[in-house]
Amino acid sequence: MIEPTIGVLDYGSGNLHSACRALEAAGAQVRLGSKPSEFASAEALVVPGVGAFAACMAGLHAVGGVDLVRDWVGSGRKLLGICVGHQVLFAHGVERGEPADGIGIFPGTVERLAARRLPHMGWNTVEAPAQAGVFEGLQDRRFYFVHSYGVHASDDDGQACVPADARITWCEHEGDRFIAAVQWGSVTSTQFHPEKSGAAGAQLLRHWLAS
Template sequence: MTGAVVRPTVALLDYGSGNLRSAFRALEANGADVTLTADREICLAADGLVVPGVGAFAACMEGLHAVGGDEVIRTRVAAGRPVLGICVGHQILFDRGVEHGRDAGGVGALPGVVERLAAQRLPHMGWNTVEAAEGSTLFAGGEDAWYYFVHSYGVHAGDDLLGVPGVRVTYATHETDRFVAAVEAGPLCSTQFHPEKSGEAGARLLRNWLGSLPVG
């Protein structure tokens, strides 16, 4: 007799920023039991934590500080507990963000600076391909797919500059500007694009991430 499939538990961090409804639906549709919450204990206990984000870097950090989300992220990463950042939720994982003349500190889980893209057409909005990192878990089966981006800022650091042992960096290019599209660094993963808005390619990526979670 086959046992019931155990769905991983995911805390979707509610700190006043992010496309929460579509992220919630996408995670649930791809196999997760999702709780939208800012409760510290729930966020620490879940099999996975998803950090969304839209808008300005500094404003997102203010919201994150208000609920202690930055400390939750650092605690999970230090304990080897999976975290997935999306869009500005990806950006705030880095050291700093320089936006609209304001230099704001980030979570500092990854070294690097978020800065304005060097492109004529901003925001970078719409579908784009990526240069998937070799051996990527997130992009397995979707290396040639298209993903949906909406942003004017990004990180330009390369693999040697991120300084995280075993890190996998996936890139994308807008006009002639090559930037970090995704990071996989042990328990910490993040995407500059929106997987929840990226059709089947994004659904596959979420399933890949959910399938990598240690359940229980």
């Protein structure tokens, strides 16, 4: 079986080496790079990310990553966003009162979770949609989260956070329900870290590679 070539975008943020190792273990040939030209022959692209929303967006702009992601999604090629790499796919982020524009693949806003204990760090179950997709067989499994910000069902104006035909996986922390993952067309994104989520995360990556 031919291993798919997967690009991992290096823009100065992200758990790059763990993500690369997890993808290789799941059956991919990984190409780590920071220039759009380096991914010309890649079949899919992974956008990792850790840290602050605005800082990650600045890093993406610096390497041409914003246009890369928009063009990639527009072409229908597979993309996976992880943690802040998931968050930056939304239209806006508000962190410590400072708003910043995201890439805008999804219309929602990333905001501070309404929970007493933050960050939300550790293992948590998720609520996958009926058509589970990459969560097939994983509906009762736990995944590893590290974050204080996330996306809720709608923004302050009541606008939906994702397109109507997107499949949303939910998670709850201290009564605050937020998006744990989105599957929409060729785009998959997870607030949790599949590369840190043990066997469940490894199976999710294998499902994503095979999808």
